[in-house]
Amino acid sequence: MPLMLHNTLSRRKEVFKPLSPSHVGLYVCGPTVYDRAHIGNARPVIVFDVLYRLLRTLYPSVTYVRNITDVDDKINRRASESGESIETITTRTTRLFHDDIAALNVLPPDLEPRATAHIDAMIAMIEQLLTKGHAYAAEGHVLFSVPSMADYGRLSGRSMEEMIAGARVEVAPYKKNPADFVLWKPSTPDLPGWESPWGRGRPGWHIECSAMSTKYLGASFDIHGGGQDLVFPHHENEIAQSCCATGAPFAHTWVHNGHLMVEGEKMSKSLGNVLSVRDLLEQAPGEAIRLYMLSTHYHQPFDWTAEGLRQARSILDRLYTALRNVADLPVRAGVRIPIEIRAALEDDLNTPLALAHLHELTADLNRAETEGDKIWAKSSLLAAGESLGLLRLDPEAWFRWHPAGAEANALSEDAIDAAIAARRAAREAKDFAAADSIRKDLADKGVLLEDGPRGTTWKRA
RNA sequence: GGCCGGGUGGCAGAGUGGCCAUGCUGCGGACUGCAAAUCCGCCUACGUCGGUUCGAUUCCGGCCCCGGCCUCCA
Numbered sequence: 445m446p447l448m449l450h451n452t453l454s455r456r457k458e459v460f461k462p463l464s465p466s467h468v469g470l471y472v473c474g475p476t477v478y479d480r481a482h483i484g485n486a487r488p489v490i491v492f493d494v495l496y497r498l499l500r501t502l503y504p505s506v507t508y509v510r511n512i513t514d515v516d517d518k519i520n521r522r523a524s525e526s527g528e529s530i531e532t533i534t535t536r537t538t539r540l541f542h543d544d545i546a547a548l549n550v551l552p553p554d555l556e557p558r559a560t561a562h563i564d565a566m567i568a569m570i571e572q573l574l575t576k577g578h579a580y581a582a583e584g585h586v587l588f589s590v591p592s593m594a595d596y597g598r599l600s601g602r603s604m605e606e607m608i609a610g611a612r613v614e615v616a617p618y619k620k621n622p623a624d625f626v627l628w629k630p631s632t633p634d635l636p637g638w639e640s641p642w643g644r645g646r647p648g649w650h651i652e653c654s655a656m657s658t659k660y661l662g663a664s665f666d667i668h669g670g671g672q673d674l675v676f677p678h679h680e681n682e683i684a685q686s687c688c689a690t691g692a693p694f695a696h697t698w699v700h701n702g703h704l705m706v707e708g709e710k711m712s713k714s715l716g717n718v719l720s721v722r723d724l725l726e727q728a729p730g731e732a733i734r735l736y737m738l739s740t741h742y743h744q745p746f747d748w749t750a751e752g753l754r755q756a757r758s759i760l761d762r763l764y765t766a767l768r769n770v771a772d773l774p775v776r777a778g779v780r781i782p783i784e785i786r787a788a789l790e791d792d793l794n795t796p797l798a799l800a801h802l803h804e805l806t807a808d809l810n811r812a813e814t815e816g817d818k819i820w821a822k823s824s825l826l827a828a829g830e831s832l833g834l835l836r837l838d839p840e841a842w843f844r845w846h847p848a849g850a851e852a853n854a855l856s857e858d859a860i861d862a863a864i865a866a867r868r869a870a871r872e873a874k875d876f877a878a879a880d881s882i883r884k885d886l887a888d889k890g891v892l893l894e895d896g897p898r899g900t901t902w903k904r905a
Numbered sequence: 906g907g908c909c910g911g912g913u914g915g916c917a918g919a920g921u922g923g924c925c926a927u928g929c930u931g932c933g934g935a936c937u938g939c940a941a942a943u944c945c946g947c948c949u950a951c952g953u954c955g956g957u958u959c960g961a962u963u964c965c966g967g968c969c970c971c972g973g974c975c976u977c978c979a
Contacts, residue, residue: 455909473979481979488979518977601908602975625976649976671979672910681976702910703973710973739918739928745911745972752917755929762928765942788919796919800927810943876938883940894941901942 447502447790449667450743452675452698453599457792460697462666467505469665470496471657471695473674474556476513477537478522481544483719483733483748484671484704484711490734490833491701491742491793492669493550497831498789501781508553509660511653512538515559515646520635530636544721547730549833557656559647563638565655566647569689570627570640578688582618584630584643590623593684599698600676625681627651650681657695658686668695672702701742707749719748726848731834732757738795738832760834760842761903763802763825766809768839768901770822773815779823781831789831802828843903846890854904855889864893864900 447460462468472492475485492510499506514534523530542552570586573579578592590596626648631637637644657665663686670679679698686694703710706717724733736756740746780786782805788798805828809821829835846854863882870878883893890905 475979485979600974623976673974673978675909676974677976678978701979703979705972712978736917741919743910744918747917749917751929755917759928762942769943794919796917796927800919803927807944871938874938880939892941895937896942 445787445790447498448792449697449699450792451696452700453696455601458697460666462503463664463696466503467507468499468503468667469661470499470506470508470667470669471653471661471665472508472510472553472668473653473670473678474510474512475537475541476516476518477534477541478516478519479537481541481721482711483706483721483724486545486548486721486733487704487737487742487746488669488671488701489545489550490548490737492699493833494738494789494793494795494831495667495669495699496551496553497833498793501786501831502790507555507661509555509557509657510553511656512556512558513652514538515636515652516649524634540722544725547725548721548734549731549836551833555660557660559652559656560636562652562656562659563647565659566651567628567638567640569651569655569658569685572689573627573685576688578684579627580620581642582620584645585616585618585626586628586642587619587624588627588681588684588688589620590625590684591621593688596623596684597680599680599683602676602680625650625677627685650678651685653678654682654685654689654694657682658690663690663692663694665695667697667699669699669701672700675700702745705745705747708747711748724753728753728757729760729837729842729845731837731842732760735760735799735832735834738834739799741796742793759803763806763829763835764837764839764842766806767822767825767835768843769896769898770809770818771839773819773822775826776819776823779820779827781827782824785828785831795832798828798832802832802834843901846904855886855891860886860891860902864902867893868900 448457449460450456451458470492472488475481481489489510492508496506496508512534514530519530519533522528523533526533570579573588574581574586577589579586579588581587628640628642628645628647628651630643630645635646637646657668668679668682675698683694705711706719709715709717711717711719721733732753733756736748736753737746739752739756782801784801785798785805788794788801791797802825805821805825809818809825812818812821826835844857863886867879867882870876870882886893886902887905891902892905894901894903
């Protein structure tokens, strides 16, 4: 089964063919580091992490580039509001971003270039565009001339007329055409700026991704990803900048994830329903957030609900229960990703179907009778989990998770063990009333007991 | 208004021209001192109206409804 991906350029699912059989280049638009990551930011990070994991099993070499946007007017505004320096904000926010997504089992990309470290590459690309007549300088700005590119609008399926008609912002007087967009703009002394042929200034919104993807992956590369809202204008403009500057085709396959809603409503600051990854990590383990995110196909809109997250945790309880029951058995080395999981992922990252197969593997493990079958089933389940970035924890660690900040209220593990011992004594004495009372008492404190063939185990509710 | 994507059982969510998604929940059975977990089984589906077809949730068309984007946005 070849890898199939939905390509926004063609609007259909295509067989993925890398430019080189031995190497795949993947570029995904990363965060603008002005605030903590919210759950909508996490979606592409998780989706493309699954794609990255899959590509690494299919090709000898993969280069995954995800940028950090650390020059942006939102950052500038944040700095002037808080009085902190821009660097303080971007450094701290970048660290928080890394911490948050690591908790979601997201692998680091191979390269994570920062925009401010690549200003020279951006200036060079802008100069190329000027030389080739695709850009013009005006009043300290440099603008991309949209009419200079014949098939501008191909990715988003827009005509020039539509874009001009749809332009809602006031058209700046120095624009030759309302659709032209900024490549470089002047900075006042209080704003970050770099010396350029057009005076001290800073890059426009789109040029950094063009410059950095070209630098690290070449003028043409395989896959460019991001959220659906970036199709226009960001990705459309990236294509325009890169193709016109280099004269080569840009990314061949464009993959976009759908948007995220919260409890049926658009997530927005005005509605006050923006969920930060950090807040969610205090409500549920990172793997529950990740599994929940993967339970809807990446191309579909996702409606994030508290109930859905609770369900995701229940599902993982089941998976980890199966693994806990075979905790003392070894994992066979070199077991491949089960074929049905791989087939689901190769079919345009059908993670909901892959998760359905994960449940079947779990049932297989629960039903296995011989030790050999159990080892095989356990190894297969873990290999499948790895491909999705799930089941990376020790089962006991999973069941001991409790919300952050609840340490003070949480019963200590020593106290739990003592209660279990007392209950065992009561049961041996056939004093079931006392045993049930202990169990009830623990349950009231959020600790659930289960009597199994291997003794009594517990988990936090 | 323009462009795009959807409408599946109590909920979430895949998929397919004729047979099972899967999970959560609920119900019954096995197991258990009782539970829980697990296993076995069960229930409730494909917006609407037409068309094509031996047969459509699946293909085609109309209609209704929902969502996203249209230079802040993952």
